[in-house]
Every structure is written in C-alpha cells, then in structure tokens.
Amino acid sequence: MPGWRVKLLPWALIAPTAVFALAMTVLPLVYSVLTSLQEFPLGRAPVFVGLQNYQNLLHDANFGRSLATTLIFTIVATAVEFVLGLALALLLKEEFAFQGIIRSSLIIPMVIAPVVVGIIWRLLYNADVGLFSFAVQALTGRSFSVLSSTTMALPALIVVDIWEWTPFMFLILLAGIQSLPLEPFEAARVDGASPWNIFVHLTLPMLKPVIVVALLIRALDAFTVFDQVFVLTQGGPGTATEVATLMIYKTAFRFSQFGYGASMAIALLALVLSFSAAVTRAFKGSV
Amino acid sequence: MIRRQFLKKSLGAMTAATAAYSLSGCGTKQDSSRRNQITFGSYADPALDILKEVILPEFEHATGIRTEWVEADFSGWFQKALNDGQTKAGAFDIYVMDDLWVPRFAGAGYLANLDELGFQTDQDFVPSALDLGYWPPKTGLRQPGIDRKARSVLYSLPLISDCQLFFYRNDIYKNGAPSSWDDVLQMARQHSDPSRRQYGWVTRGVKGNPIMNSFFVLLHDFGGDIFGENWKVVFNSPQAVDALEFYLNLLRYAPPGVAEFDSDQEGATLLQGNAFAATIWTGWCPQTDDPTKSRVVGKINFDVPPKKVNRVAKLGLFMAGIAASAPHKTEALEFLKWFSSPSSQLRFARAGGTPFRTSAFKDEEARKKSRWLDAILRALTLGVPSPRTSDWSKVEDILGTELNKALLERGNAKKHLDAGAAEATGFLKSAGYPVG
Numbered sequence: 001m002p003g004w005r006v007k008l009l010p011w012a013l014i015a016p017t018a019v020f021a022l023a024m025t026v027l028p029l030v031y032s033v034l035t036s037l038q039e040f041p042l043g044r045a046p047v048f049v050g051l052q053n054y055q056n057l058l059h060d061a062n063f064g065r066s067l068a069t070t071l072i073f074t075i076v077a078t079a080v081e082f083v084l085g086l087a088l089a090l091l092l093k094e095e096f097a098f099q100g101i102i103r104s105s106l107i108i109p110m111v112i113a114p115v116v117v118g119i120i121w122r123l124l125y126n127a128d129v130g131l132f133s134f135a136v137q138a139l140t141g142r143s144f145s146v147l148s149s150t151t152m153a154l155p156a157l158i159v160v161d162i163w164e165w166t167p168f169m170f171l172i173l174l175a176g177i178q179s180l181p182l183e184p185f186e187a188a189r190v191d192g193a194s195p196w197n198i199f200v201h202l203t204l205p206m207l208k209p210v211i212v213v214a215l216l217i218r219a220l221d222a223f224t225v226f227d228q229v230f231v232l233t234q235g236g237p238g239t240a241t242e243v244a245t246l247m248i249y250k251t252a253f254r255f256s257q258f259g260y261g262a263s264m265a266i267a268l269l270a271l272v273l274s275f276s277a278a279v280t281r282a283f284k285g286s287v
Numbered sequence: 288m289i290r291r292q293f294l295k296k297s298l299g300a301m302t303a304a305t306a307a308y309s310l311s312g313c314g315t316k317q318d319s320s321r322r323n324q325i326t327f328g329s330y331a332d333p334a335l336d337i338l339k340e341v342i343l344p345e346f347e348h349a350t351g352i353r354t355e356w357v358e359a360d361f362s363g364w365f366q367k368a369l370n371d372g373q374t375k376a377g378a379f380d381i382y383v384m385d386d387l388w389v390p391r392f393a394g395a396g397y398l399a400n401l402d403e404l405g406f407q408t409d410q411d412f413v414p415s416a417l418d419l420g421y422w423p424p425k426t427g428l429r430q431p432g433i434d435r436k437a438r439s440v441l442y443s444l445p446l447i448s449d450c451q452l453f454f455y456r457n458d459i460y461k462n463g464a465p466s467s468w469d470d471v472l473q474m475a476r477q478h479s480d481p482s483r484r485q486y487g488w489v490t491r492g493v494k495g496n497p498i499m500n501s502f503f504v505l506l507h508d509f510g511g512d513i514f515g516e517n518w519k520v521v522f523n524s525p526q527a528v529d530a531l532e533f534y535l536n537l538l539r540y541a542p543p544g545v546a547e548f549d550s551d552q553e554g555a556t557l558l559q560g561n562a563f564a565a566t567i568w569t570g571w572c573p574q575t576d577d578p579t580k581s582r583v584v585g586k587i588n589f590d591v592p593p594k595k596v597n598r599v600a601k602l603g604l605f606m607a608g609i610a611a612s613a614p615h616k617t618e619a620l621e622f623l624k625w626f627s628s629p630s631s632q633l634r635f636a637r638a639g640g641t642p643f644r645t646s647a648f649k650d651e652e653a654r655k656k657s658r659w660l661d662a663i664l665r666a667l668t669l670g671v672p673s674p675r676t677s678d679w680s681k682v683e684d685i686l687g688t689e690l691n692k693a694l695l696e697r698g699n700a701k702k703h704l705d706a707g708a709a710e711a712t713g714f715l716k717s718a719g720y721p722v723g
Contacts, residue, residue: 039430042394042677056717087422114412127544145544150695236494237546238692253366255681256391 013102029269037263046259053263063264065239066247067271073154073243074222077161081218082211084162087170090199092170093177103174110167120233121160122147150240153233157241160228165221169214176210177203212283216276223272244268323615324353325622327385329372330364334447334570334605337640346625346633352618363387371494372397375612380451380619383446385524386419386604390430391677398608401441404620408441414669416445416643419604424675428518431719443608445643449569450666451504451601452659453592456563456583459638464590468508468533471564471593475540478563487540489562493549494691499683502690503601503671504566505530511598511672513682518720520711522686523704525689526596531693531700533660534594536695546694558582569641569666572659589662591669600666603673604643636660678718685711 036053038046057063092103124131127145136144146156157267180203204211226245229235235242235250248268252261276284329335343354357379359367368382372392384392392398401420410415418425420443423433455464459478465471475487491497506512506522509530515521538545542556554571556562558581574580576585591600607626609619627629632644636653641663647653648664673679689707693700717723 012412042391042430043396045433084410127547128542133544143543145547148544148546233547234493234495236691237695238494238688250684253369254684256369256677257681262330 020096028267032262036266038259040258053260057263057267066242066244070244074219077158077222078219080162081166081169084166086173088170089173089177107167109164114227117164118228147233148237150237153237172214173239176207180206218277224273293506294666308502322351323618324355325380325615326355326370327381328379329358330361331358337638339346341638342635377612377614379610380613381617382608382610386606387673387679387698389443389606390675393504394677397610397611398442411644411646413643413645415667415669416448416604419672420444430676444627445604445606447605448641448667449605450604450670451566452589452662452666454565454567454568454587455587456586458586465593467593468595479540483722486542486562487554488537489541489556491548491553492546492694495684495687497549498690501688501693502534504592505534507599507671508595508597518715518722523708528701528703535697569663589659591666598672599669602670681714682711
C-alpha cells in the first residue's frame with residue numbers, strides 16, 4: 001500500500017463518525033447560538049440583535065428565579081439519591097437469597113418513562129383521591145393538597161425524582177463496590193478495623209472516582225428535568241416549581257420568542273458546563 | 288462462486304428489487320393522484336370525534352378524496368404545526384387550531400389566504416365565529432407592525448363552535464338558570480356541603496391558560512377587560528379587582544385542591560355529581576347525558592354565563608386553515624367548502640356536532656339531539672374571544688400565574704393583579720406595543 005494511503009487510512013476511518021458527531025452535536029449548538037442572537041418578529045424575516053437577548057436575560061428576574069429553583073432541585077435530589085443509593089448498594093452488595101428479584105424490582109422506577117412517572121405521582125398527590133391527601137386527612141382531619149402548596153410542591157417533585165433515580169445511583173455504586181479489590185478490606189479486618197472505619201477510610205476513598213461520575217451524571221440530568229414538572233405542576237403553584245427547562249420551553253414554543261428562548265438555553269448550558277468543570281476540577285486525580 | 292461474485296450478484300439483485308418496488312410505487316401514486324389524499328393535523332379532543340367518525344367518511348364517499356388524520360396532544364400538535372409552518376415542510380394540508388393560534392399562524396404566513404383561493408362566505412355563518420378566522424382582526428386593536436388600514440383576510444374557518452357555557456344542576460337551581468353571579472354565590476352558600484362532597488362551584492385553578500379561562504368570563508361580566516386603548520393593560524382596574532374578589536369568594540364553595548384542577552378534573556367533578564355549577568367548554572355537553580360517563584344524566588342544564596354588569600361568554604373555537612405549504616390545496620379547499628355547506632353543517636349538527644351555521648343551530652332535529660345548541664348559539668352571539676395578538680400566550684401566562692397565586696392565598700386580589708399588570712406592561716413595551 002502506498003505511503004499516502006497508509007497516512008490517509010486512519011482519517012478515512014474516523015471521518016464518518018466525525019461527520020456524524022459534527023452534524024448531531026456541534027451544528028445544532030452553533031445554530032442555537034446564532035438563533036440566540038436574533039429576534040423573530042411576526043411575519044417578517046429574523047432580525048440580528050447581537051447580544052440584546054443576553055442583556056435582557058441579565059435583568060429577567062423570572063429566569064433568575066427559575067435557575068435558583070433548578071439549582072435547589074438538582075442539589076437536593078442528587079444528594080439524597082446518592083445517600084440512599086449508597087446505602088442500598090452497601091446493604092445489597094453481599095450474596096443473599098432472592099437477590100436477583102430484589103435488585104431487579106429496585107430498578108423498576110428507573111425504566112418507567114418519566115411522563116408515566118409524572119402521571120403515577122399526580123394520582124398519588126391528588127387532593128381528592130390521592131394517597132398522601134388521604135393519609136394527611138386520616139391523621140389530622142384536615143384536607144391537604146401537596147401540589148397546591150407553594151412550600152410543598154418543590155419537595156414533592158424532588159421526592160418523585162428521588163423515587164425514580166435512586167436506583168440509578170444504586171446500580172452504579174453497587175458495580176463500583178463490587179469491583180473494589182478484596183485484599184485491603186481483608187487486611188483491615190485482620191488489623192481489627194471497625195466496619196465504620198473500613199467504610200470511611202477504605203470504601204469511600206477507593207470508590208471516589210465512581211462516586212464523582214455517578215454524581216456528575218445525575219446532576220447533569222437533574223439540571224434538565226422537564227417531564228415530571230410538566231405533567232405534575234406546569235411550574236406552579238405560582239412559580240414555585242418553574243425550573244429553567246420549562247421556562248425555556250414556554251418562551252420558545254408557547255410564546256414564540258425563539259431568540260430569547262435560545263439565549264436561555266445557552267445560558268443554562270453554560271451553567272451546566274461550569275458546574276461540571278468545577279466538580280471535575282475539585283476531584284482532579286480521582287476521575 | 289467466490290465471495291466477490293456472490294456479493295456482486297446479491298447487490299445487483301437488491302438494486303433490481305428496489306427499482307422495481309419504487310417503480311410500482313410510482314405507478315400507484317399516479318393512479319391515486321386523480322383525487323389526492325388530504326392530511327389533517329390536529330390536537331386530540333373528544334369534541335372532534337363526530338367530525339372524524341361521521342363527517343370525514345361521508346366526505347370521502349362524496350368526493351373520492353381520501354383523508355388522513357394525524358393528532359397529538361395540545362402542546363405537541365402546536366409545536367408540530369409551528370415547525371411545519373416555519374420549515375414549509377408540507378407535511379399537512381389542513382391545520383386544526385385553537386382560535387388563539389390564528390393570529391400567530393396567519394401573521395407569520397403559515398396559512399393560505401382563503402379569499403385568494405376563492406372561498407365564499409355568506410350571511411348564514413355565525414358572525415362571531417367567522418370573525419375569528421380573519422387576520423388582521425376585523426374589529427378591535429391591531430398588533431404593532433400591522434397596518435391599521437390593512438384589509439382583513441380570511442385565513443381559517445370555524446370547525447367546532449366551542450365556547451364556555453354556564454353548566455348548572457337543575458335539581459338544585461329549581462327556578463332555572465341564575466340571572467346574576469350573586470345568585471350563583473347565594474346558591475353555593477346555601478347548598479354546599481363538603482362533608483357529603485357537595486360543592487357549589489368548581490373551576491380550573493392551574494396557573495396560566497386554565498385559570499385565565501375561568502377568570503376571563505367573570506372579568507368581562509364585571510365590566511373589566513384585558514387591554515384598553517392602545518394596548519394599555521387594564522386587567523387591574525377596580526372592576527377587575529371586584530371580579531377577582533368575587534371569584535375568590537366563590538372558591539370557598541369549591542372542592543379542595545382546586546388550584547391544581549384543569550379541565551379534566553373540573554368536568555369530572557361536575558359529572559360525578561360533586562359540584563352544581565361551573566363555566567365549562569361546550570365539548571363537555573354530550574358527556575353530561577352519557578350514562579357511562581355521568582352520574583347526573585339529565586340533571587345538568589346549560590345557559591350563557593350570568594350577568595353582573597355585562598353578560599358574555601368566552602369563545603374558544605376549533606379552527607381549520609389550509610397550510611401555506613400544503614401539497615394538496617385544491618382538495619383541502621374542497622373539504623372546507625364541502626364541510627361549510629348548509630347541507631353538511633346540517634348533517635354535522637344532526638349527528639351531534641356543534642356547527643357554525645345559524646340554520647344548522649336552529650334545526651329542530653339537531654336541537655332534539657343536542658339540547659345545548661340553543662345555549663351555544665346565544666353564547667356565540669355574546670361571545671368574547673381572547674385578545675387578537677400573537678403575544679397573547681405570554682400575557683395570559685403572566686396574568687394566569689398571578690391569578691393562581693391569589694387563589695392559593697385566597698386573597699390579595701389587587702396586589703396580584705397590579706403585579707401582573709406591571710409585568711405584562713413591561714413585556715408589551717419590550718415587544719414594541721404602544722401600551723397606553
């Protein structure tokens with residue numbers, strides 16, 4: 001084979017993948033950035049407005065509030081899912097009877113479509129016939145509507161996310177725990193280390209790379225939560241559960257402010273990337 | 288046979304098979320092109336069932352034009368239609384739209400001009416229903432950027448004459464429909480019994496469009512409005528505050544959790560016999576007399592919402608427009624002409640549909656089949672549509688969020704209406720409205 005063909009072969013082999021990746025990720029992103037620099041007046045051609053949409057964004061209190069709601073949702077949901085997932089993984093890491101059935105049933109919430117999850121929980125939270133309202137009424141004698149409460153609606157959404165995604169944390173952390181070498185643990189036990197010391201000084205440090213990846217994946221996903229909010233609360237009551245993705249959706253598709261909606265999406269993307277970079281930097285060397 | 292030869296022959300055979308299939312496909316298309324198929328895009332709604340199940344087969348039989356009905360949920364279809372209009376993809380011939388989409392679709396050039404296509408209207412069309420198909424609007428305010436003297440053009444036609452009626456239980460309201468809102472409040476006060484799950488009023492409380500639709504009638508009945516002259520926001524006027532305070536008073540007699548009620552829970556509460564008054568879209572009328580869906584068959588009557596200062600009904604019609612990029616405009620126009628003809632409208636009404644021709648509304652047989660037709664016709668004549676601007680959704684969202692907050696707090700009507708007015712004014716200014 002001539003020398004130039006040998007040199008070209010690797011490029012030729014990766015070209016289809018590179019073109020595909022470019023078409024599916026980079027081009028839409030570039031298009032979104034261009035869209036965010038335009039306005040779309042009714043019945044007229046788009047107008048280039050430079051950074052005007054981003055300037056407006058800086059003064060948009062509603063968008064700021066939706067970002068704060070998203071941040072609270074992400075931090076609380078991811079943290080609780082991590083703690084519960086880790087506890088479950090530690091509990092179920094050993095061999096035991098019916099472990100296949102138990103582990104399989106634990107991951108059921110994760111495989112249900114998010115919209116269906118939303119519908120299931122909408123019924124559970126229903127003020128008239130829902131399980132929670134029934135329990136509160138039985139205990140206190142007063143009717144209570146979870147999703148109509150400005151203080152309870154966001155926690156209620158977080159509970160749904162925890163129910164759905166704790167199994168994901170559990171699966172990743174269980175795989176991580178089972179892949180740890182046995183020798184250090186045996187040596188620690190021989191040396192008389194307590195289970196708590198083993199967990200704090202061996203399991204957690206050795207599991208750190210897996211934990212970081214799991215937290216990162218879940219946090220990035222939680223940042224873009226949409227389906228459950230859309231089905232359960234539509235961002236209400238008031239603006240209590242209006243997360244950033246819902247606001248972007250409404251701005252772009254309901255209000256037809258495509259440019260402004262795109263600028264919101266780019267801002268959210270920048271926030272997510274910064275968050276991901278900060279986490280990666282904080283755990284540099286572990287990942 | 289060596290591997291290379293096998294591959295070559297296989298490839299040749301596949302190419303030949305593909306070519307043959309494609310050619311046979313072309314042949315089929317040529318045969319059917321004499322009467323093309325028209326594709327409807329729509330949101331799913333039970334109010335469309337008669338059109339789909341009775342009228343479209345009749346149309347196919349009468350004209351030889353086949354029809355395809357593609358539907359999605361309300362938001363999903365809105366996005367699809369918007370994409371189709373923007374990209375001029377031509378995936379649909381007829382868009383089924385909520386009437387408040389017309390300003391956006393017509394204004395952006397996504398709809399074909401029906402006047403230019405040769406569609407003729409006549410005096411028998413219910414005027415308030417037909418007016419919703421024009422852009423720019425025939426009366427009232429005009430959006431910035433639109434010439435005040437520009438001629439109104441017909442871009443879409445009514446498909447289902449939907450509006451909000453006052454539904455009330457005739458075994459509670461024994462003297463007939465209430466004449467005023469004060470009567471409604473009084474009846475609610477007298478007959479509500481939460482221990483037996485009997486409520487004097489039910490409404491939609493979800494933020495945005497649902498609660499806005501519930502409040503809209505009261506706002507106008509109390510003498511308020513959304514916009515004044517030059518798009519000045521006036522939904523925080525003293526009349527509007529009175530209307531919201533009255534609405535909050537009525538909520539004392541509504542089921543718990545009404546803040547998360549949308550149309551489905553509102554209708555279900557009424558049909559289950561748990562509430563005895565509501566302003567609901569007419570799409571729910573047939574279900575009230577259906578024993579498989581209603582526990583109060585024959586016990587619900589219908590009227591135009593009662594009066595305070597004015598007496599109005601909220602319009603919310605299903606509209607049909609031909610896509611500007613429609614591949615089969617001729618056939619689509621033929622459908623609109625056929626469906627809007629007096630005879631088709633009569634058959635539609637007699638089958639249980641809600642027509643848009645006055646003559647069909649007045650047909651005795653149709654009225655016997657659908658006892659609510661008289662109330663709908665009266666409501667249409669008193670009807671008020673959503674403001675005719677493509678930015679209405681944003682204003683509706685702002686006001687709808689503040690109304691939801693007032694509902695949750697069961698008070699602070701003025702504070703929330705003022706907050707909504709300030710935000711809406713800011714938005715309208717940024718969008719180029721003169722605002723005042």
